[in-house]
Amino acid sequence: xxxxxxxxxxxxxxxxxxxxxxxxxxxxxxxxxxxxxxxxxxxxxxxxxxxxxxxxxxxxxxxxxxxxxxxxxxxxxxxxxxxxxxxxxxxxxxxxxxxxxxxxxxxxxxxxxxxxxxxxxxxxxxxxxxxxxxxxxxxxxxxxxxxxxxxxxxxxxxxxxxxxxxxxxxxxxxxxxxxxxxxxxxxxxxxxxxxxxxxxxxxxxxxxxxxxxxxxxxxxxxxxxxxxxxxxxxxxxxxxxxxxxxxxxxxxxxxxxxxxxxxxxxxxxxxxxxxxxxxxxxxxxxxxxxxxxxxxxxxxxxxxxxxxxxxxxxxxxxxxxxxxxxxxxxxxxxxxxxxxxxxxxxxxxxxxxxxxxxxxxxxxxxxxxxxxxxxxxxxxxxxxxxxxxxxxxxxxxxxxxxxxxxxxxxxxxxxxxxxxxx
Amino acid sequence: xxxxxxxxxxxxxxxxxxxxxxxxxxxxxxxxxxxxxxxxxxxxxxxxxxxxxxxxxxxxxxxxxxxxxxxxxxxxxxxxxxxxxxxxxxxxxxxxxxxxxxxxxxxxxxxxxxxxxxxxxxxxxxxxxxxxxxxxxxxxxxxxxxxxxxxxxxxxxxxxxxxxxxxxxxxxxxxxxxxxxxxxxxxxxxxxxxxxxxxxxxxxxxxxxxxxxxxxxxxxxxxxxxxxxxxxxxxxxxxxxxxxxxxxxxxxxxxxxxxxxxxxxxxxxxxxxxxxxxxxxxxxxxxxxxxxxxxxxxxxxxxxxxxxxxxxxxxxxxxxxxxxxxxxxxxxxxxxxxxxxxxxxxxxxxxxxxxxxxxxxxxxxxxxxxxxxxxxxxxxxxxxxxxxxxxxxxxxxxxxxxxxxxxxxxxxxxxxxxxxxxxxxxxxxxxxxxxxxxxxxxxxxxxxxxxxxxxxxxxxxxxxxxxxxxxxxxxxxxxxxxxxxx
Numbered sequence: 001x002x003x004x005x006x007x008x009x010x011x012x013x014x015x016x017x018x019x020x021x022x023x024x025x026x027x028x029x030x031x032x033x034x035x036x037x038x039x040x041x042x043x044x045x046x047x048x049x050x051x052x053x054x055x056x057x058x059x060x061x062x063x064x065x066x067x068x069x070x071x072x073x074x075x076x077x078x079x080x081x082x083x084x085x086x087x088x089x090x091x092x093x094x095x096x097x098x099x100x101x102x103x104x105x106x107x108x109x110x111x112x113x114x115x116x117x118x119x120x121x122x123x124x125x126x127x128x129x130x131x132x133x134x135x136x137x138x139x140x141x142x143x144x145x146x147x148x149x150x151x152x153x154x155x156x157x158x159x160x161x162x163x164x165x166x167x168x169x170x171x172x173x174x175x176x177x178x179x180x181x182x183x184x185x186x187x188x189x190x191x192x193x194x195x196x197x198x199x200x201x202x203x204x205x206x207x208x209x210x211x212x213x214x215x216x217x218x219x220x221x222x223x224x225x226x227x228x229x230x231x232x233x234x235x236x237x238x239x240x241x242x243x244x245x246x247x248x249x250x251x252x253x254x255x256x257x258x259x260x261x262x263x264x265x266x267x268x269x270x271x272x273x274x275x276x277x278x279x280x281x282x283x284x285x286x287x288x289x290x291x292x293x294x295x296x297x298x299x300x301x302x303x304x305x306x307x308x309x310x311x312x313x314x315x316x317x318x319x320x321x322x323x324x325x326x327x328x329x330x331x332x333x334x335x336x337x338x339x340x341x342x343x344x345x346x347x348x349x350x351x352x353x354x355x356x357x358x359x360x361x362x363x364x365x366x367x368x369x370x371x372x373x374x375x376x377x378x379x380x381x382x383x384x385x386x387x388x389x390x391x392x393x394x395x396x397x398x399x400x401x402x403x404x405x406x407x408x409x410x411x412x413x414x415x416x417x418x419x420x421x422x
Numbered sequence: 423x424x425x426x427x428x429x430x431x432x433x434x435x436x437x438x439x440x441x442x443x444x445x446x447x448x449x450x451x452x453x454x455x456x457x458x459x460x461x462x463x464x465x466x467x468x469x470x471x472x473x474x475x476x477x478x479x480x481x482x483x484x485x486x487x488x489x490x491x492x493x494x495x496x497x498x499x500x501x502x503x504x505x506x507x508x509x510x511x512x513x514x515x516x517x518x519x520x521x522x523x524x525x526x527x528x529x530x531x532x533x534x535x536x537x538x539x540x541x542x543x544x545x546x547x548x549x550x551x552x553x554x555x556x557x558x559x560x561x562x563x564x565x566x567x568x569x570x571x572x573x574x575x576x577x578x579x580x581x582x583x584x585x586x587x588x589x590x591x592x593x594x595x596x597x598x599x600x601x602x603x604x605x606x607x608x609x610x611x612x613x614x615x616x617x618x619x620x621x622x623x624x625x626x627x628x629x630x631x632x633x634x635x636x637x638x639x640x641x642x643x644x645x646x647x648x649x650x651x652x653x654x655x656x657x658x659x660x661x662x663x664x665x666x667x668x669x670x671x672x673x674x675x676x677x678x679x680x681x682x683x684x685x686x687x688x689x690x691x692x693x694x695x696x697x698x699x700x701x702x703x704x705x706x707x708x709x710x711x712x713x714x715x716x717x718x719x720x721x722x723x724x725x726x727x728x729x730x731x732x733x734x735x736x737x738x739x740x741x742x743x744x745x746x747x748x749x750x751x752x753x754x755x756x757x758x759x760x761x762x763x764x765x766x767x768x769x770x771x772x773x774x775x776x777x778x779x780x781x782x783x784x785x786x787x788x789x790x791x792x793x794x795x796x797x798x799x800x801x802x803x804x805x806x807x808x809x810x811x812x813x814x815x816x817x818x819x820x821x822x823x824x825x826x827x828x829x830x831x832x833x834x835x836x837x838x839x840x841x842x843x844x845x846x847x848x849x850x851x852x853x854x855x856x857x858x859x860x861x862x863x864x865x866x867x868x869x870x871x872x873x874x875x876x877x878x879x880x881x882x883x884x885x886x887x888x889x890x891x892x893x894x895x896x897x898x899x900x901x902x903x904x905x906x907x908x
Contacts, residue, residue, distance in 0.1 A: 079425070093824055098742070110820035110824055111816070113813045128868065129864070129867050131725070133725055133726050133727055134722070136702070136705050137725065138700050138705065139700065140696070140699045143895035143897050144897075147867050150870060154871060154874075158874070158875070159901050160885050160901060160902065161898055161900055162900065225699075229696060233720055233761065392725070
């Protein structure tokens with residue numbers, strides 16, 4: 001493996017610069033190299049590669065992709081080895097401060113500031129966790145409140161116990177996995193509180209992490225107060241009505257010293273916004289076309305900074321596409337027709353948000369709510385260009401379909417709509 | 423047991439300002455602070471506003487010390503190296519009736535010696551997101567970081583031999599003929615004079631020596647903090663016309679010195695001065711009231727909420743307004759009481775400190791120190807430097823090149839410097855208030871683990887001793903099962 005950025009101030013030109021060395025960045029870099037990019041550099045803020053994976057010591061990674069179940073560190077190692085074999089360059093403990101319209105990246109590390117001129121850039125910065133204040137949980141401000149990923153890092157990377165008697169708010173996958181992990185470490189996991197009528201993590205995680213360990217899940221419940229002026233002492237939970245408002249006479253107190261928050265993830269796109277790239281307000285990621293190219297020429301996006309994925313396998317497959325397209329990027333393209341793809345009734349979002357080329361395009365989207373026996377419609381000019389029965393949909397499961405956009409559809413100039421109905 | 427000339431109860435902005443003022447003289451001074459750092463009460467949880475002095479009745483102590491403090495602050499900021507910006511404020515009137523109130527405020531301000539007050543029409547208000555009937559423009563109002571200010575004073579005082587004892591609570595005080603015997607959880611101390619700068623606890627201190635002739639009415643104010651991404655919403659402070667009751671200024675929109683925006687504070691009298699919770703009602707109400715001024719504030723802009731407690735000497739029934747009491751106790755000679763120091767206490771602090779020094783000089787001869795060590799000029803934050811300056815720093819020390827807090831771009835060097843403070847404060851909050859790590863939109867999600875690692879590796883701290891903010895706020899319960907025990 002090559003390490004760059006050892007000089008105080010470097011100024012270099014590369015074919016593809018990948019920002020972020022997590023699973024998305026690694027997959028994109030490898031794919032870019034496989035598709036002809038000679039000079040590929042991956043910049044990462046951490047001292048390690050693989051992003052969040054090294055702290056995900058549970059298994060289940062790689063099943064869709066390789067047919068075998070790996071732990072997070074094993075899965076990361078697989079990609080790191082591939083990247084090493086290909087001679088991809090890494091700059092670790094390196095933070096990208098900004099990049100400009102000409103794809104000049106300014107980054108910083110212990111050796112100084114670095115300028116990298118990239119023919120194309122792949123954004124793969126991942127995401128961050130929602131905090132207490134994203135949902136404005138009232139009450140005291142004691143110690144003992146952690147986001148699930150931070151607690152996971154302390155336990156799995158540093159062998160530090162953040163709590164003994166734990167309640168988890170939110171039933172996202174990290175929260176479910178942490179419930180089991182804390183149980184293994186001898187903590188009391190008193191329950192998982194979920195405001196929705198269903199768990200928001202994958203069904204298999206509900207079974208394997210909660211049911212198997214008799215950890216209760218309080219559906220249709222939320223936290224109405226955090227109590228404890230020093231260390232957390234107690235939380236108050238209440239059932240919610242149809243409008244998600246707490247029903248006060250259902251309030252009950254749970255004594256605990258630790259609250260883990262598994263409230264969902266927010267794509268990290270501060271440098272994207274600084275480059276004036278358009279952001280989709282729903283996904284929190286950049287607006288992209290069928291090539292996963294953002295609104296800034298030559299800048300592609302993949303992984304959790306594009307949209308929050310269910311599994312690393314799906315994320316890596318899509319990221320490979322971004323890497324490939326970045327590798328094949330040419331600046332002399334003329335784009336005539338660009339159609340918007342709009343999430344319609346029953347659909348929360350669609351990625352890509354735009355299409356400008358006829359042919360088969362992969363759409364990723366999420367349903368607005370769980371439903372059975374529903375039908376997916378991709379509509380152009382009031383007519384279905386794709387109609388598909390979906391026996392079961394759940395917002396926790398991303399849906400992927402291939403749609404063949406004809407030249408006539410593209411030339412119609414009218415936007416496309418994706419809907420789910422009964 | 424050590425003998426001191428002056429003991430100060432309380433390490434808030436008032437106690438710290440007095441400690442710093444006294445550190446210029448040949449005196450032995452001790453400060454008792456029950457929190458794990460200075461500025462751990464009301465001094466850290468306020469708007470961070472340098473007030474002009476338009477809001478307090480003419481010839482009140484509040485008006486006098488506010489106006490005096492306002493005039494000293496720029497030179498103090500230059501000397502101490504804390505940040506200060508004179509961004510000015512608009513008090514906005516929604517209608518003709520409220521405009522009359524602006525005229526009244528201007529009259530009070532003029533009488534108090536506040537310069538350059540001006541009433542402008544709605545169209546002349548230089549804030550594109552704010553619409554109003556008319557406004558009072560107050561150019562002499564500014565902003566600072568209240569904790570950075572307090573910390574700067576306390577740290578420089580400590581360097582000049584003031585003993586600042588953290589996590590030290592005054593338990594009992596005995597008056598004797600030479601002064602006071604002060605018993606704390608951290609030992610016994612003797613002092614000739616005692617300055618009561620204990621803020622919300624000022625009545626407790628008095629009651630250890632005499633029957634207090636006053637009550638404290640804690641009044642909670644909640645705030646919301648907005649993401650820096652929305653800092654272009656306003657450039658100056660936007661205040662409503664003060665509500666008639668409660669003696670408070672109303673929910674205002676305040677840019678912070680670090681580029682966030684604060685919404686608040688609410689005003690709610692509470693029974694318990696330690697009850698600093700935030701409530702659903704108030705959080706919703708703050709957003710609602712702020713949106714009445716700027717409708718485009720998005721809900722998702724909020725990254726944090728907190729509350730602070732005002733130390734009021736007047737009950738809500740009495741209208742909530744009372745003047746400061748800065749006085750020698752009549753019953754206990756040698757006790758200097760500072761009572762009811764609420765807003766504009768931050769602005770008034772340096773002027774109050776000078777007044778206290780004057781009061782002390784009546785019983786102790788104040789001799790200027792030969793070797794006063796001036797505050798080190800504080801470097802700008804790394805992210806505020808030019809790229810060339812940044813590169814130069816990294817060349818000197820590679821720790822400048824490791825970013826610990828991603829959201830605010832705070833480097834390893836800045837975190838280590840924060841942990842090496844002369845007060846010995848070593849909580850996660852003391853790092854946060856010194857270098858800002860953890861104050862961004864992820865609220866410590868990325869940097870907490872790295873700061874903890876630095877605390878363990880570079881400062882030999884046991885994980886069980888790592889605290890969030892105060893003595894009983896441990897973060898961890900030791901190692902996981904099977905991990906090496908330490």
